Amino acid sequence: MISNLKVLIILIILTIISALVAFNSFIMNYISEIIIVLAVLKFYGVVFYFMELRKAHSFWKLSILLFIFLFGIITINIL
Amino acid sequence: MSNNYKNFYYPPGGILMWIIIFLELITFGMAIIAMIYYSKSEPALFHQSRLMLNTIYGTINTLFLITSGYFMAESVHHFKVGNIQKSKWLLQLTMLGGLLFLGLKSIEYYEKLEGGLTISFNTFFSFYWLLTLFHVIHVIVGMVILGVLYYNLKKKAQNINNEDFEASAAFWHMCDLIWLLLFPVIYLIF
Numbered sequence: 001m002i003s004n005l006k007v008l009i010i011l012i013i014l015t016i017i018s019a020l021v022a023f024n025s026f027i028m029n030y031i032s033e034i035i036i037v038l039a040v041l042k043f044y045g046v047v048f049y050f051m052e053l054r055k056a057h058s059f060w061k062l063s064i065l066l067f068i069f070l071f072g073i074i075t076i077n078i079l
Numbered sequence: 080m081s082n083n084y085k086n087f088y089y090p091p092g093g094i095l096m097w098i099i100i101f102l103e104l105i106t107f108g109m110a111i112i113a114m115i116y117y118s119k120s121e122p123a124l125f126h127q128s129r130l131m132l133n134t135i136y137g138t139i140n141t142l143f144l145i146t147s148g149y150f151m152a153e154s155v156h157h158f159k160v161g162n163i164q165k166s167k168w169l170l171q172l173t174m175l176g177g178l179l180f181l182g183l184k185s186i187e188y189y190e191k192l193e194g195g196l197t198i199s200f201n202t203f204f205s206f207y208w209l210l211t212l213f214h215v216i217h218v219i220v221g222m223v224i225l226g227v228l229y230y231n232l233k234k235k236a237q238n239i240n241n242e243d244f245e246a247s248a249a250f251w252h253m254c255d256l257i258w259l260l261l262f263p264v265i266y267l268i269f
Binding site: 004005007008011012015016018019021022023031032035036038039042043046047049050051052053055056057059060063064067071074075078079 | 084105134
């Protein structure tokens with residue numbers, strides 16, 4: 001099982017990558033999509049590890065996954 | 080006391096807190112999608128406006144909230160295993176993270192107001208102020224909840240049960256989740 005400390009380190013790295021990607025122009029076409037995907041991954045880390053939703057009933061797990069999936073898809077499609 | 084999280088009615092934090100969390104996430108999610116939708120009609124304005132924000136502030140604030148969320152999760156863990164002293168200490172660190180977030184946000188707001196970038200400046204800043212201020216209100220409410228929790232933990236820890244502690248923590252994590260959606264959209268993508 002991944003410890004909270006490992007999750008924190010991953011979240012910090014993903015946050016820094018997000019900020020760095022926003023300043024990089026060589027992948028200009030996909031910057032927004034990459035940033036949204038990184039945000040979705042961070043959201044997953046907080047909700048399933050810090051909030052311990054991985055231990056909950058499947059309904060709650062699927063509901064939050066559905067929310068973040070829809071958010072990501074709609075956002076990327078509008079961008 | 081062990082929690083039966085697999086029961087539909089008892090997710091970590093309680094079913095009522097999770098209903099609130101979903102309502103908040105849907106509300107903020109729709110507002111963020113509306114912001115992106117409006118950006119399509121004024122892409123240059125949104126890009127120029129985004130460049131007026133300090134991305135470093137946004138990134139540091141994200142790190143404050145994420146780290147605060149980690150301390151909160153650890154505080155809950157230590158409370159459950161009966162290590163009240165460590166739980167209290169971690170709760171203090173959690174609140175420190177919240178205070179640092181609010182402090183940096185205040186500096187950012189001050190700079191924007193000094194520069195005349197108010198809510199009526201343009202469409203981007205209307206969304207910026209509405210979304211971030213609404214989030215700040217949640218953080219302040221979260222700080223009050225954590226403050227009361229800390230006070231009770233200090234005075235009468237035996238009166239606090241796992242569900243109360245987890246519900247307070249879930250509210251704090253919700254502030255974190257909302258910010259994780261706001262940060263990339265407001266500070267990075269336009």
